[in-house]
Amino acid sequence: MATPRSSASKTSTPRLSVDDWVACALEVLADEGVAGIKIPTLCKRLGVTKGSFYWHFSDLEAFLAAVAEHWAVGRDEAVASFAALESIEPNERLRLMMLRFADTSTWPLERAVREWARTNPWVRERVAQTDAVMGVKVMEAFEGIGFSKADAAVRSEMLFRTGVGFMLTVPEGGEMDLALGEAMLAILTRP
Template sequence: MAKGRASAGRLSVDDWIQAGYAILADDGLEALKLDRLCARLAVTKGSFYWHFRDMAAYRAALVQAWGELRDRDRRDFGELDHLPPRERLARMMSSLLGEKQWTLERAMREWARTDPAVAGSVHAADLLVLRAVREAFLAAGFDEDGADVRANATFAAGIGFLHLSDGPPDERLTAQRERFLDLMLAH
Protein backbone atom coordinates (compact mmCIF):
# COMPACT_ATOMS: atom_id res chain seq x y z
CA MET A 1 0.00 0.00 0.00
CA ALA A 2 1.30 3.49 -0.87
CA LYS A 3 2.23 5.88 1.92
CA GLY A 4 -0.64 8.23 2.75
CA ARG A 5 -3.38 6.10 1.24
CA ALA A 6 -6.85 7.07 2.36
CA SER A 7 -7.82 3.41 2.89
CA ALA A 8 -6.78 -0.02 1.70
CA GLY A 9 -6.99 -0.13 -2.08
CA ARG A 10 -8.08 3.47 -2.54
CA LEU A 11 -5.71 6.31 -3.33
CA SER A 12 -5.94 9.75 -1.84
CA VAL A 13 -5.37 13.02 -3.67
CA ASP A 14 -2.06 13.23 -1.79
CA ASP A 15 -0.98 9.86 -3.24
CA TRP A 16 -1.47 11.30 -6.72
CA ILE A 17 0.33 14.51 -5.80
CA GLN A 18 3.30 12.62 -4.36
CA ALA A 19 3.50 10.43 -7.47
CA GLY A 20 3.52 13.55 -9.63
CA TYR A 21 6.31 15.08 -7.55
CA ALA A 22 8.35 11.91 -7.91
CA ILE A 23 7.93 11.87 -11.69
CA LEU A 24 8.74 15.58 -11.97
CA ALA A 25 11.83 15.19 -9.82
CA ASP A 26 13.06 12.04 -11.54
CA ASP A 27 12.24 12.74 -15.18
CA GLY A 28 10.88 16.26 -15.62
CA LEU A 29 7.67 17.79 -16.86
CA GLU A 30 7.56 15.92 -20.17
CA ALA A 31 7.27 12.64 -18.27
CA LEU A 32 4.23 13.82 -16.29
CA LYS A 33 1.64 11.81 -18.21
CA LEU A 34 -1.46 9.93 -17.11
CA ASP A 35 -0.11 6.53 -18.18
CA ARG A 36 3.09 7.16 -16.26
CA LEU A 37 1.20 8.19 -13.11
CA CYS A 38 -1.04 5.13 -13.27
CA ALA A 39 1.93 2.82 -13.79
CA ARG A 40 3.77 4.37 -10.86
CA LEU A 41 0.77 3.86 -8.58
CA ALA A 42 -0.24 0.51 -10.15
CA VAL A 43 -3.83 1.64 -10.78
CA THR A 44 -6.14 2.23 -13.72
CA LYS A 45 -7.07 5.56 -15.27
CA GLY A 46 -10.45 5.31 -13.57
CA SER A 47 -8.74 5.89 -10.25
CA PHE A 48 -7.22 9.10 -11.61
CA TYR A 49 -10.57 10.36 -12.88
CA TRP A 50 -12.16 9.65 -9.49
CA HIS A 51 -10.04 12.51 -8.10
CA PHE A 52 -9.35 14.79 -11.08
CA ARG A 53 -11.43 16.03 -14.01
CA ASP A 54 -8.47 15.88 -16.40
CA MET A 55 -4.69 16.40 -16.57
CA ALA A 56 -5.12 20.17 -16.48
CA ALA A 57 -7.00 19.90 -13.16
CA TYR A 58 -4.37 17.47 -11.87
CA ARG A 59 -1.52 19.79 -12.82
CA ALA A 60 -3.34 22.71 -11.17
CA ALA A 61 -3.69 20.63 -7.98
CA LEU A 62 0.00 19.72 -8.18
CA VAL A 63 1.00 23.38 -8.44
CA GLN A 64 -1.32 24.39 -5.61
CA ALA A 65 0.00 21.62 -3.35
CA TRP A 66 3.60 22.59 -4.15
CA GLY A 67 2.84 26.23 -3.34
CA GLU A 68 1.31 25.21 -0.01
CA LEU A 69 4.30 22.99 0.78
CA ARG A 70 6.76 25.73 -0.07
CA ASP A 71 4.76 28.28 1.94
CA ARG A 72 4.97 25.99 4.99
CA ASP A 73 8.72 25.58 4.45
CA ARG A 74 9.20 29.34 4.07
CA ARG A 75 7.08 30.15 7.12
CA ASP A 76 9.48 28.02 9.16
CA PHE A 77 12.15 30.61 8.36
CA GLY A 78 10.38 32.98 10.74
CA GLU A 79 11.11 30.55 13.56
CA LEU A 80 14.85 31.03 12.98
CA ASP A 81 14.85 34.66 14.17
CA HIS A 82 16.43 33.67 17.49
CA LEU A 83 19.54 32.34 15.72
CA PRO A 84 22.58 34.43 14.83
CA PRO A 85 22.27 35.76 11.25
CA ARG A 86 24.98 33.50 9.78
CA GLU A 87 23.45 30.34 11.23
CA ARG A 88 20.01 31.49 10.10
CA LEU A 89 21.25 31.98 6.52
CA ALA A 90 23.07 28.63 6.51
CA ARG A 91 19.93 26.82 7.69
CA MET A 92 17.75 28.55 5.09
CA MET A 93 20.17 27.65 2.32
CA SER A 94 20.44 24.04 3.51
CA SER A 95 16.67 23.80 3.72
CA LEU A 96 16.17 25.02 0.17
CA LEU A 97 18.97 22.93 -1.30
CA GLY A 98 18.58 19.83 0.84
CA GLU A 99 18.78 16.38 -0.67
CA LYS A 100 15.04 15.78 -0.79
CA GLN A 101 14.18 19.26 -2.16
CA TRP A 102 16.74 19.93 -4.84
CA THR A 103 15.28 17.82 -7.67
CA LEU A 104 11.70 18.94 -7.15
CA GLU A 105 12.76 22.58 -6.78
CA ARG A 106 14.65 22.37 -10.08
CA ALA A 107 11.73 20.67 -11.82
CA MET A 108 9.24 23.28 -10.62
CA ARG A 109 11.52 26.12 -11.75
CA GLU A 110 11.82 24.52 -15.18
CA TRP A 111 8.05 24.12 -15.38
CA ALA A 112 7.64 27.77 -14.35
CA ARG A 113 9.46 28.83 -17.52
CA THR A 114 6.50 27.65 -19.61
CA ASP A 115 3.47 27.94 -17.33
CA PRO A 116 2.31 31.28 -15.88
CA ALA A 117 0.45 29.64 -12.96
CA VAL A 118 3.57 27.75 -11.90
CA ALA A 119 5.65 30.88 -12.40
CA GLY A 120 3.31 32.78 -10.09
CA SER A 121 3.61 30.12 -7.41
CA VAL A 122 7.40 30.02 -7.68
CA HIS A 123 7.58 33.82 -7.59
CA ALA A 124 5.41 34.03 -4.47
CA ALA A 125 7.60 31.46 -2.70
CA ASP A 126 10.73 33.32 -3.81
CA LEU A 127 9.46 36.57 -2.30
CA LEU A 128 9.08 34.86 1.08
CA VAL A 129 12.66 33.62 0.87
CA LEU A 130 14.02 37.01 -0.17
CA ARG A 131 12.24 38.68 2.73
CA ALA A 132 13.68 36.21 5.26
CA VAL A 133 17.20 36.49 3.79
CA ARG A 134 17.00 40.28 3.83
CA GLU A 135 15.94 40.21 7.49
CA ALA A 136 18.98 38.08 8.32
CA PHE A 137 21.30 40.60 6.67
CA LEU A 138 19.61 43.46 8.52
CA ALA A 139 20.13 41.54 11.76
CA ALA A 140 23.81 41.15 10.79
CA GLY A 141 24.13 44.92 10.87
CA PHE A 142 23.82 45.89 7.21
CA ASP A 143 21.83 48.95 6.18
CA GLU A 144 18.70 48.66 4.02
CA ASP A 145 20.57 48.95 0.70
CA GLY A 146 23.34 46.58 1.78
CA ALA A 147 20.80 44.04 3.02
CA ASP A 148 18.85 44.25 -0.27
CA VAL A 149 21.95 43.74 -2.43
CA ARG A 150 23.18 40.86 -0.29
CA ALA A 151 19.75 39.21 -0.13
CA ASN A 152 19.38 39.36 -3.93
CA ALA A 153 22.92 38.07 -4.50
CA THR A 154 22.48 35.28 -1.95
CA PHE A 155 19.17 34.25 -3.48
CA ALA A 156 20.62 34.28 -7.00
CA ALA A 157 23.64 32.28 -5.85
CA GLY A 158 21.35 29.75 -4.18
CA ILE A 159 19.46 29.25 -7.44
CA GLY A 160 22.81 28.94 -9.20
CA PHE A 161 23.98 26.28 -6.74
CA LEU A 162 20.70 24.48 -7.36
CA HIS A 163 21.08 24.43 -11.15
CA LEU A 164 24.81 23.75 -11.26
CA SER A 165 24.63 20.60 -9.18
CA ASP A 166 24.34 17.23 -10.88
CA GLY A 167 23.05 15.59 -7.74
CA PRO A 168 22.16 16.27 -4.15
CA PRO A 169 24.55 18.69 -2.45
CA ASP A 170 27.86 17.10 -1.54
CA GLU A 171 30.68 18.16 0.79
CA ARG A 172 32.35 20.33 -1.88
CA LEU A 173 29.16 22.23 -2.66
CA THR A 174 28.38 22.63 1.04
CA ALA A 175 31.86 24.08 1.61
CA GLN A 176 31.34 26.50 -1.29
CA ARG A 177 28.02 27.64 0.17
CA GLU A 178 29.66 28.21 3.55
CA ARG A 179 32.46 30.24 1.97
CA PHE A 180 29.92 32.25 -0.01
CA LEU A 181 28.05 33.12 3.19
CA ASP A 182 31.33 34.23 4.81
CA LEU A 183 31.91 36.58 1.86
CA MET A 184 28.37 37.97 1.96
CA LEU A 185 28.54 38.61 5.71
CA ALA A 186 31.89 40.40 5.61
CA HIS A 187 31.56 44.08 6.54
Protein backbone atom coordinates in the same frame (compact mmCIF):
# COMPACT_ATOMS: atom_id res chain seq x y z
CA MET B 1 -28.16 -18.33 4.22
CA ALA B 2 -25.42 -16.17 2.64
CA THR B 3 -22.29 -17.77 1.35
CA PRO B 4 -19.04 -16.19 2.54
CA ARG B 5 -17.04 -14.50 -0.20
CA SER B 6 -13.68 -15.91 -1.02
CA SER B 7 -10.97 -13.28 -0.78
CA ALA B 8 -9.22 -14.94 -3.71
CA SER B 9 -12.25 -14.55 -5.97
CA LYS B 10 -12.11 -10.79 -6.05
CA THR B 11 -9.03 -8.67 -6.56
CA SER B 12 -9.17 -5.16 -5.26
CA THR B 13 -7.43 -2.11 -6.52
CA PRO B 14 -6.00 0.32 -4.02
CA ARG B 15 -8.22 3.19 -2.94
CA LEU B 16 -6.19 6.27 -3.68
CA SER B 17 -6.45 9.76 -2.29
CA VAL B 18 -5.65 13.05 -3.97
CA ASP B 19 -2.39 13.04 -1.99
CA ASP B 20 -1.44 9.64 -3.46
CA TRP B 21 -1.88 10.97 -6.98
CA VAL B 22 0.04 14.17 -6.23
CA ALA B 23 2.89 12.28 -4.53
CA CYS B 24 3.24 10.04 -7.58
CA ALA B 25 3.23 13.06 -9.89
CA LEU B 26 5.91 14.80 -7.82
CA GLU B 27 8.15 11.72 -8.20
CA VAL B 28 7.59 11.73 -11.96
CA LEU B 29 8.16 15.48 -12.10
CA ALA B 30 11.50 15.14 -10.29
CA ASP B 31 12.57 12.23 -12.52
CA GLU B 32 11.25 13.26 -15.93
CA GLY B 33 9.97 16.83 -15.76
CA VAL B 34 6.41 17.97 -16.35
CA ALA B 35 6.33 16.31 -19.80
CA GLY B 36 6.52 12.95 -18.03
CA ILE B 37 3.29 13.52 -16.13
CA LYS B 38 0.75 11.64 -18.21
CA ILE B 39 -2.40 9.98 -16.96
CA PRO B 40 -1.54 6.50 -18.34
CA THR B 41 1.95 6.70 -16.81
CA LEU B 42 0.56 7.64 -13.41
CA CYS B 43 -2.12 4.93 -13.61
CA LYS B 44 0.49 2.30 -14.41
CA ARG B 45 2.74 3.42 -11.53
CA LEU B 46 -0.19 3.39 -9.12
CA GLY B 47 -1.76 0.19 -10.46
CA VAL B 48 -5.17 1.73 -11.17
CA THR B 49 -7.37 2.67 -14.12
CA LYS B 50 -7.99 6.10 -15.63
CA GLY B 51 -11.36 6.07 -13.89
CA SER B 52 -9.57 6.46 -10.58
CA PHE B 53 -7.81 9.56 -11.91
CA TYR B 54 -11.06 11.10 -13.14
CA TRP B 55 -12.74 10.31 -9.84
CA HIS B 56 -10.40 12.86 -8.24
CA PHE B 57 -9.63 15.32 -11.05
CA SER B 58 -11.65 16.77 -13.90
CA ASP B 59 -8.69 16.81 -16.29
CA LEU B 60 -4.91 16.89 -16.50
CA GLU B 61 -4.79 20.68 -16.20
CA ALA B 62 -6.67 20.62 -12.88
CA PHE B 63 -4.38 17.85 -11.70
CA LEU B 64 -1.23 19.76 -12.64
CA ALA B 65 -2.55 22.80 -10.77
CA ALA B 66 -2.98 20.59 -7.68
CA VAL B 67 0.57 19.26 -8.10
CA ALA B 68 2.02 22.77 -8.39
CA GLU B 69 0.04 24.00 -5.41
CA HIS B 70 1.15 21.03 -3.29
CA TRP B 71 4.79 21.82 -4.10
CA ALA B 72 4.26 25.51 -3.30
CA VAL B 73 2.54 24.82 0.03
CA GLY B 74 5.39 22.50 1.03
CA ARG B 75 7.94 25.15 0.11
CA ASP B 76 5.93 27.83 1.96
CA GLU B 77 5.97 25.60 5.06
CA ALA B 78 9.75 25.20 4.78
CA VAL B 79 10.18 28.96 4.54
CA ALA B 80 7.72 29.51 7.41
CA SER B 81 9.98 27.34 9.56
CA PHE B 82 12.46 30.23 9.37
CA ALA B 83 10.24 32.03 11.92
CA ALA B 84 11.63 29.67 14.56
CA LEU B 85 15.09 31.05 13.79
CA GLU B 86 14.22 34.72 14.36
CA SER B 87 15.62 34.76 17.90
CA ILE B 88 19.00 33.48 16.65
CA GLU B 89 21.83 35.89 15.88
CA PRO B 90 21.46 37.01 12.21
CA ASN B 91 24.78 35.54 10.91
CA GLU B 92 23.94 32.15 12.37
CA ARG B 93 20.34 32.45 11.13
CA LEU B 94 21.60 32.95 7.56
CA ARG B 95 23.90 29.94 7.91
CA LEU B 96 21.04 27.76 9.18
CA MET B 97 18.76 28.93 6.35
CA MET B 98 21.47 28.03 3.86
CA LEU B 99 21.86 24.58 5.43
CA ARG B 100 18.12 23.92 5.23
CA PHE B 101 18.19 24.46 1.49
CA ALA B 102 21.46 22.55 1.03
CA ASP B 103 19.60 19.22 1.13
CA THR B 104 20.43 17.99 -2.36
CA SER B 105 17.74 15.28 -2.17
CA THR B 106 15.16 18.03 -2.76
CA TRP B 107 16.97 19.58 -5.70
CA PRO B 108 15.69 17.35 -8.55
CA LEU B 109 12.12 18.40 -7.77
CA GLU B 110 13.14 22.03 -7.26
CA ARG B 111 14.93 22.06 -10.63
CA ALA B 112 11.93 20.43 -12.35
CA VAL B 113 9.49 22.94 -10.88
CA ARG B 114 11.68 25.88 -11.92
CA GLU B 115 11.94 24.46 -15.44
CA TRP B 116 8.16 24.01 -15.52
CA ALA B 117 7.78 27.63 -14.37
CA ARG B 118 9.56 28.75 -17.54
CA THR B 119 6.58 27.60 -19.63
CA ASN B 120 3.63 27.88 -17.23
CA PRO B 121 2.59 31.36 -16.02
CA TRP B 122 0.70 30.07 -12.97
CA VAL B 123 3.64 27.95 -11.79
CA ARG B 124 6.00 30.86 -12.50
CA GLU B 125 3.86 33.15 -10.33
CA ARG B 126 3.69 30.58 -7.52
CA VAL B 127 7.47 30.06 -7.59
CA ALA B 128 7.93 33.85 -7.52
CA GLN B 129 5.61 34.12 -4.50
CA THR B 130 7.49 31.52 -2.47
CA ASP B 131 10.83 33.00 -3.51
CA ALA B 132 9.65 36.47 -2.41
CA VAL B 133 8.68 35.21 1.05
CA MET B 134 12.06 33.53 1.42
CA GLY B 135 13.78 36.68 0.14
CA VAL B 136 12.12 38.78 2.83
CA LYS B 137 13.32 36.42 5.57
CA VAL B 138 16.87 36.47 4.24
CA MET B 139 16.77 40.25 3.81
CA GLU B 140 15.58 40.66 7.41
CA ALA B 141 18.60 38.68 8.59
CA PHE B 142 20.94 40.94 6.61
CA GLU B 143 19.19 43.99 8.10
CA GLY B 144 19.66 42.40 11.53
CA ILE B 145 23.41 42.35 10.88
CA GLY B 146 23.20 46.11 10.30
CA PHE B 147 22.96 46.55 6.54
CA SER B 148 20.63 49.19 5.12
CA LYS B 149 17.42 47.99 3.50
CA ALA B 150 18.87 48.59 0.03
CA ASP B 151 22.14 46.78 0.85
CA ALA B 152 20.27 43.94 2.52
CA ALA B 153 18.08 43.55 -0.57
CA VAL B 154 21.11 43.26 -2.87
CA ARG B 155 22.89 40.81 -0.58
CA SER B 156 19.73 38.73 -0.22
CA GLU B 157 19.36 38.55 -3.99
CA MET B 158 23.02 37.58 -4.39
CA LEU B 159 22.65 34.81 -1.81
CA PHE B 160 19.47 33.54 -3.48
CA ARG B 161 21.09 33.48 -6.92
CA THR B 162 24.11 31.71 -5.47
CA GLY B 163 21.82 29.08 -3.97
CA VAL B 164 20.02 28.56 -7.28
CA GLY B 165 23.42 28.34 -8.96
CA PHE B 166 24.47 25.56 -6.58
CA MET B 167 21.20 23.76 -7.25
CA LEU B 168 21.67 23.94 -11.01
CA THR B 169 25.35 23.03 -11.12
CA VAL B 170 25.70 20.24 -8.56
CA PRO B 171 25.33 16.95 -10.47
CA GLU B 172 22.56 14.47 -9.62
CA GLY B 173 23.51 12.63 -6.46
CA GLY B 174 26.25 15.15 -5.68
CA GLU B 175 26.56 17.22 -2.55
CA MET B 176 26.72 20.97 -2.14
CA ASP B 177 30.17 22.23 -1.21
CA LEU B 178 29.22 23.57 2.22
CA ALA B 179 32.66 25.08 2.81
CA LEU B 180 32.30 27.11 -0.38
CA GLY B 181 28.74 28.09 0.62
CA GLU B 182 29.94 29.24 4.02
CA ALA B 183 32.84 31.18 2.45
CA MET B 184 30.40 32.98 0.13
CA LEU B 185 28.12 33.72 3.06
CA ALA B 186 31.08 35.14 5.00
CA ILE B 187 31.82 37.49 2.09
CA LEU B 188 28.18 38.59 1.86
CA THR B 189 27.94 39.32 5.58
CA ARG B 190 31.08 41.48 5.71
CA PRO B 191 30.41 45.21 6.06
